[in-house]
Amino acid sequence: MQWVLTLFVIAAAFATVRPLGLSGRGLAVAVLLVVNSLALAARHLPEAKVPPRASLIWLTLAIVAAAALISVSRSGSSYLFAYFLVGHAGFRLPVRQAVTLAALSSLLCGGVLYFHFGPGHHELAWALGLTTGAPVVMGIVNRSRQRAVWAVIDAAESSERAARAEAQAAVLTERGRIARDVHDVLAHSLAGINMQLELADALIEAGDLEKVREANQKAHSLVKQSLEQAQWTVHTLREDALPLVGSLTALIESSGHRDALTVTGTVRDVSSRVTQNLLRIAQESLTNTARHAPGSEVRVELTFDAASTTLKVRNSPATRAVRAAVGSGMGLIGMRERVALLGGTITAGPVTEGPDEGGWQVEAVIPE
Template identity: 45%
Template sequence: MTTVTNPAGEPVAVTPARNRTQDLIQRAGSATILVASWLWLGHLGFTGVDGLALALLVVNSVLILLRHVPAGVLGHRNELLLVCTWGLAAAALLSIRSLGTGAAFGYLAAGLAGYRLPTNEALPVAVGIGVLSAVGLNIAQANGIPGWPWLLGLTVSLPVFLGMANRSRDVAMASALEAARSARRAAESEAQARTLAERARISRDIHDVLAHSLSGVSMQLELSEMLLAEGEPARARESIARAHSMVREGMAEARRAVTAMRAEVLPLEETLAAQFLGVAELQVTGEARELPTNVTQALIRAAQEALTNARRHAPGAPLAVRLTYVPHGIRLEILNGAAPSGPVRAASPGSGMGLVGMRERTALLGGFVDAGPITESALAGGWQVTVEVPTEGNSE
């Protein structure tokens, strides 16, 4: 990738595709001018004005070839020297042989100045080439050498603006492509971060489901071993049966978790109503609105966890589920009364990681989880779980 200088004189990368197309056009134009100039001036003699014109043609031919050296290779100082030398040689050739293709060298030199040099250098150099051309034509005419009117020599400076326009276009193209590459890198980084966050969320969800079921199964199996050692096979069989029940329940919870994770858009209210169908009626307060998927998934997983704990610790107890759309957020409350056989204990026979995972998942979204015993209301002696998540700042 080559470079050009922006108007401030700073190097800026230009796309290779743009350079290849531009270089092919420029090389074809240079070759055409060289061939035409040599066909027109190559038959001149080696003495007098003809010899001077031939020598200037050789110099201009070499310099027009150096025009195609990629920008940045020669360095700024050498490029400035190249343009100034070419402008001087082109103006001299134009002065004594303006009636032919040799006049094109001056225009090419001015255009190169506009493209390769910063604006504060390109304009003086181009103006200098035009002035030298006009002065040289005036001197040539005074000495009887036929050629253009000296005022036309000033037009040699005009291509500098075309060169500056081409440079500005290439700089803008390079800047746009660099901005696109930066945006792509940022998008890739964001996608990678989202992937890592999703992996962490999946790990927490699977851990929550398996930790509860497997820890309960482990405790029941240990209890059955103790009962067998104490000579109570009937109670041991009951403990093993409970372990089987926990395994089935854990598998069902795992399937529900995987289904929730695979779903791209979850209807929150419908899903919650289906989860508590037959055990509690969902109460919705506030103006419903569309929620980000990660917020919806967090609330559904919290509801699953709270329902599992209520069934485990207070089977048969009454349940209440409230969903409230608050300003800039949403709140979910799951309350269960005391078990028919007695109050719900805060301790759990599970791993104790369910509530921890719920809090971690909610904290990642900027929310909080509040859980504790109910001391008042009709459900006194039971347990409540409150999850509140902000909707602002959480995206799909």
């Protein structure tokens, strides 16, 4: 549409502006028509390719040329150049420079018609020349509108980039959560099963069949526990709601400790994320107890306060010989990561006083 308007103005000027020839005043009109046409066509150049200073010089000279064309021609639509050039100045230049050029156009064109420089347009009122500065308002409005559109587009692109970054972060967080679940389900269970099978091999060589059966039953128990833990993981990944107290009770009993759970405060429903992470912390603690403090007494406390949910797992010193075992080193790190994702705190360390002195305690506090 802009190109159509430009070509219309140029065609109308060449068709109507007179005199037009190859000598004398006709040649001057022809040269100024070409200059004005080129200046008007230049408004289609991208802003990025024309420096601001060059735009100011080009539009200033173009407005002077438009006023000169009105001066040397006797008739026609030469004044259209001034209107369109001033309007483009409002679009292309800063407001102060655009208004200055609009005032210059009004003074030059109005002065040409008022003082009748050259043959001029005697049938046109000099006030028409003053109105050539008016299109600057339209140009400024269009510029502001385009800037607003660009701002909206930039904001949309920024939002899209932020959404992509957030989605990528969510994917990485989910990968980390799944990695912790895989560690908890496989590493712990397989390590316990492997320990029992190694013990069974050693007992077979010693000929103690009763203890071999006991180790075999323990391995079967660990397999059953692993299946339950896998079910918990599937439920969590599917965001199924798990009852915290019931699931924690089942987990503790499957590890061989009965009546070890004490619940304090008013029991309430917590989110599936909190339930899943507290169960994993309890599982990690119980597995470490079985590995590093066999035969110890375990006490688990679950406390519901107004502002938080606290899980405390404490074990007494080992009562049986500790078999040398190499852990993955990810247990405590995984617990800290889980609690950090929920905005809570966790402490882990030896018990230094009380009946369980010499044992170990893990305490996780999850805020509401």
